[in-house]
Amino acid sequence: MTENDEKLYCMGCGAQIQTEDKDKPGYVQASTLKKYLEDDGDEEKELFCKRCFRLRNYNEITDVDVSDDDFVKLLDSIADEDALVVNVVDIFDYEGSVIPGLQRFVGDKKILVVGNKVDLLPNSVNNNRLLNWLQQKSKENGIKSVDQIMVSAVKGTNVDKLMDMIEKYRDGKDVYVVGTTNTGKSTLINRIISARTDVKDLITTSRFPGTTLDQIDIPLDDGHNLIDTPGIIHRYQLAHFLNANDLKTVTPKKPLRPATFQLRDNQTIFVAGLARFDFLNERTNATFYVTQGLPLHRTKTENADEFYEKHLGDILTPPTDVTEFPEFKSQIFSAHEKSDIVIYGLGWLTIPAGTKVKAYVPDGVRVSIRNAII
Numbered sequence: 101m102t103e104n105d106e107k108l109y110c111m112g113c114g115a116q117i118q119t120e121d122k123d124k125p126g127y128v129q130a131s132t133l134k135k136y137l138e139d140d141g142d143e144e145k146e147l148f149c150k151r152c153f154r155l156r157n158y159n160e161i162t163d164v165d166v167s168d169d170d171f172v173k174l175l176d177s178i179a180d181e182d183a184l185v186v187n188v189v190d191i192f193d194y195e196g197s198v199i200p201g202l203q204r205f206v207g208d209k210k211i212l213v214v215g216n217k218v219d220l221l222p223n224s225v226n227n228n229r230l231l232n233w234l235q236q237k238s239k240e241n242g243i244k245s246v247d248q249i250m251v252s253a254v255k256g257t258n259v260d261k262l263m264d265m266i267e268k269y270r271d272g273k274d275v276y277v278v279g280t281t282n283t284g285k286s287t288l289i290n291r292i293i294s295a296r297t298d299v300k301d302l303i304t305t306s307r308f309p310g311t312t313l314d315q316i317d318i319p320l321d322d323g324h325n326l327i328d329t330p331g332i333i334h335r336y337q338l339a340h341f342l343n344a345n346d347l348k349t350v351t352p353k354k355p356l357r358p359a360t361f362q363l364r365d366n367q368t369i370f371v372a373g374l375a376r377f378d379f380l381n382e383r384t385n386a387t388f389y390v391t392q393g394l395p396l397h398r399t400k401t402e403n404a405d406e407f408y409e410k411h412l413g414d415i416l417t418p419p420t421d422v423t424e425f426p427e428f429k430s431q432i433f434s435a436h437e438k439s440d441i442v443i444y445g446l447g448w449l450t451i452p453a454g455t456k457v458k459a460y461v462p463d464g465v466r467v468s469i470r471n472a473i474i
Contacts, residue, residue, distance in 0.1 A: 108133075110149040113316065117147060123281075125149065125330060155316060160290055171332040175205035175278070183327075184210050184270040187243070188279035188288060191215040191230075191250065192352060194237060195468055196337040196444035197280045203242050210269050213238050213245040214262060216284045219252035220352050225474055233473055253288035259295065266326070274324045281331035282339055282351075282445075289328045293318060336466040338374065338445030341426060346418035350374070350446060352391035358450075358474075359396055360387040368404040370397045373416035375443050375467075376404065376428060376460035384455045389440075389474075390447035428460040431467060438472040450474065 108117040115126035119133055126149045136147050154160045178185065185206050190197040194215075203211065215234050231248055238245045246269050251258040266275055279285040317325040333340070339347055361369060365382045372394050378401050379386065388396060395415065399407045413422040433441055435455045440448040443459075444466045451457060461467045 106137075108136075108147060110152055111146050113149065113152050115149055117149065122150065125151070127151070151316075162286055168332065171330075172205065174329055175202070178209070178276050178278070178329075179205060179207045181274060181276070183274040183276050184212060184266065186212045186214060186266060186275055186277045187245075188214045188216050188277060188283045188285040189234075190217055190280075190283040191234070192217045192220045192356075192447070193282070193337070193445055194234075195442050195466070195470070196334055197283045198237070198241050199278070199280065199332065200241055202278070203244055210246045211243055212265060212269055213243065213248040214288070215248065215250045216253055216288060218250040218257060219255045220354075220356055222355055222358065222474065230473070233471075237470075251288065253284045253291050256291055259288070259291050263292065263295075270324075272322060272324065275320075275326045276329060277326065278329050279331055280334050280337075282337070283331070285331060286328070289316075289318070289326075292326065334444070336444055336464060338443065338462070338465050341462050341465060342419060343421055346420055349418050350391060350394065352447075354392055356389045356447070357392050358387045358389055360385060361396075361398060363398075366401040368399050368401045368407075370399070370404075370408065370416055371395075371443075371446065372418050373408070373412045373422070373425070374418060374446055374462070376408065377441070377449065378404065378458040378460075380432075380456040380458060381454070384452060386455075386457075387450045388447070389449070426462040426464055429463045430458055430460045432456065432458050433469045435469065440470050440472050441467065442470060443467050448473075 109115065110117060110126055113125070117128055117133065118124065118126045119128060119130045121127060128147070128149055136145060139145050148156060151162050154162055187199065187202060213234060215230070218230075221230070227250060230250060234248045234250070235245060238248065247265060249258060249262055249265055251262055253259070277285060277289060316328040318328065319325055338350065342350060362385050363379045363383065368376060368378045369386070369388075370376050371388065371390055377386070397416065408416065413420060419425040433456070435451050435453055437453045438450065440450050441457060441459055442448040443461055450472050459467050
């Protein structure tokens with residue numbers, strides 16, 4: 101809402117102006133809105149949301165979040181278009197960033213799956229095996245991808261190959277780029293803008309009927325557009341339970357450095373204060389893939405409850421704000437083959453076949469088991 105409940109709309113994307121949430125469409129700083137409202141005599145004054153302002157002035161797209169319902173409306177709108185869909189997923193957090201039922205929503209559209217953040221995986225990872233893994237995971241989630249590619253938006257890895265692949269599959273049509281928040285989708289779009297265009301004024305007014313969704317249309321050479329869409333929020337990712345500083349600590353910026361433990365019966369490992377793993381075998385091993393610098397603490401399972409209660413927010417940090425942090429819930433996993441136990445938004449641990457683990461994560465965060473990615 102604005103002062104005096106006056107409804108104002110961004111001249112770039114059409115989203116309703118608001119000053120409450122910088123991650124939602126239409127956000128402007130309160131001081132910017134105040135100045136706009138005070139400039140009554142300026143007939144040429146323009147009001148752009150923060151996202152559109154940064155695109156107009158710096159050719160830079162920032163991510164915005166939408167609700168699940170709004171995202172369904174977005175996908176339904178895409179279903180009516182004749183276009184290629186580019187689905188960006190976070191390869192570090194695939195389970196947390198995949199959109200279940202995407203194919204069902206967009207109909208018979210071709211879907212190109214892009215695994216971003218490949219720079220975070222250890223150099224020992226086989227790229228072909230990774231692509232096969234991504235294709236298999238897409239099938240499991242009902243996505244009939246026409247192709248898949250691994251990229252790094254931050255490093256620029258394979259971005260040119262991605263553009264060639266988009267050109268190959270779009271058949272002279274528009275391209276919709278979709279994904280959840282935190283996948284690096286906007287960073288990837290910015291890479292494409294800087295590499296492929298010197299157009300300054302990229303914004304078109306294009307709103308989906310009945311919503312406040314905004315989209316950014318980036319012109320392609322033949323008059324069609326590459327269309328950036330807002331990111332859906334997956335509430336079961338760990339990111340939504342952390343404050344800004346803790347999120348920086350948890351989010352990897354360098355390649356993951358595996359940490360391997362040889363474990364005896366009745367031992368527990370804490371990943372900071374964010375997750376706990378009780379190992380129920382007499383002897384096993386586990387390799388953790390989480391951001392460098394995140395503390396891993398081993399203790400006896402019989403002492404684990406007391407250890408957590410005593411050290412949460414101290415040596416078991418993040419979280420730094422323990423008063424708002426959810427209590428742990430637990431789930432037992434048994435590996436029938438070499439497997440990863442994945443905490444959505446945190447990382448994973450790899451365990452050998454025959455290992456049994458009791459995993460504890462904050463209530464509301466999802467955890468699952470998969471065939472080992474590495």
